[in-house]
Amino acid sequence: MSSATIDAAFGPRQFLRAQNRWRWTEIAFWLATLLPFVLTPDYLVLASQIAITGLFALSLDLILGFSGIISLGHAAYFGMGAYTAGLLSVWGWGEPLTGLLAAGVTAGLFGYLTSFIIARFRHLALIMITLGIGLLLQEAANSASFITGGFDGLQGIHTWPILNRFDFDLYGRTAYSYALVVLFLTFLVARRIIHSPFGLSLRGIRENGQRMPAIGAATRAHIRTIYTIAAVMAGIAGALLAQTTETVSLETLGFQRSADVLVMLILGGTGRLYGGPIGAIVYMVARDQFSGLNPQYWYFWIGLLLIAVVMFMPDGILGGLALALRRLTPRRAKD
């Protein structure tokens, strides 16, 4: 009986496969990430930091955009990864890939532990709890200055060449290549998660978390899983920053970083996978340009940009673009 319906032009299986397919805009986006090598070779250091922040924002998107978990302390896991990779190097192991791995494991472990608290709460309570976790960790790092260097930051990091071949250069060529490759690979993992049965459950939690137990879903277990995965990714992003800048400061754990990444994600658009990277590009390029124009008041322009984007594109830049595209091609969208 069901075979007849599957053979229909747009059966249930085809529908799902279509959702999974790579769109031309996605391919264009990833090709465009190669442009800085050609167009703005002087800005590769900035580009590498954008890629790192984009990865960090992507990890936040997994919990905020896809599961509805608000966090104002996501930098805790970023900083944890940064300090892990930084400390490994200070202690004499500057190999970058194993450093990334160690950072992911440490941040993931901390993410897993804290996820038991996170999974019990929602909405406003979560803002407070995540904020608290971030502050706790930052103060802990500050008081453990004999390890972390405290307020002065972690000194003496030296990152070895990647795969023993690619040395980090002053212009950021290696740094950007490295950050971009890690971002892309992590992105593939995130994309896979979103299109998995687990990803569907996450969307269920975001859409109606109250309903999930009534269909037999172990909601808290799901939240613990995605929170841990997001912590691993944030840790990897933090490690990238430590390795490419060869310094780690308390700021990597701080509230400002948590707030910035949240702003970037909302700017780009939540729940779309590309919102984090795009938000990071727009925000950080704007910050770079504004601070060049006016070193004192650049936050004024950032504020203006935020208000303008949210007023005219409530779903972020990607949400606005999607809407505009739908309006431009009303016929084709319906086909």
Add this chain to the structure above:
Amino acid sequence: MSESALSARGINKSFGSLIVASDIEIDLPAGVRYALIGPNGAGKTTLINLMTGMLRPDAGRIVLGGDDITALPPDERVRRGLVRTFQINSLFPHLTALESVTLAVCERRRVASTWWRPLTAYGEEVDEAHAILSRLALAAVCHRRTRELAYGQQRLLEIALALAAKPKVLLLDEPAAGVPREESQDLFAAIAGLSRDITVLFIEHDMDLVFRFASRVIVMVGGRVLLEGTPAEIAADSRVRAVYLGKAHRGTAP
């Protein structure tokens, strides 16, 4: 001969001084179609909340297929086959109908924790979801987002989500609430067509529907079970007329 699929034993619940359930004893034999009726505020929805674990009873036990499930959380009860729907639609607005039901099927089949394989590898689950939607006449709109569905279709989707959990006992909280009369007939026909392995209890205010589709009726008033019997017995009972039917009639009389 058949042991009861679901029983409530001495259930008590109060919010402060308000008693919402008082010494409730219910036995639902397997495969029976039960209607739960009573005036507003009688505690019908509260009883469903108590049985499905959304509320904790102050005293008493809930027994599902011989197992005491009083201490289990709601999701575990669903996995054991005690499933409910909601009086007010509680759906996933931005998911399509097919996605919603696939989600429920994946949860039941314990594959919903799999994050390293794409959903496209789970064709069987998708087909099962599609079959459930077909049975409820939703196949034609299965690619539409839930919030774009007509209200009556959303009511059916509520039931589809419940069916995806393969219930042994299905508790339907006013399945036809807000649905026009002619459509509610269809909706109840779909419920009547469910497998006889499923024990069904539904809350309903329309007495015509109750008498047509229920094999037995439970009457609740003020947090108590007033009476239980066949539709004919209920219709003939003077106390039921007084507290329930009579009131309704008085309400519509000039």
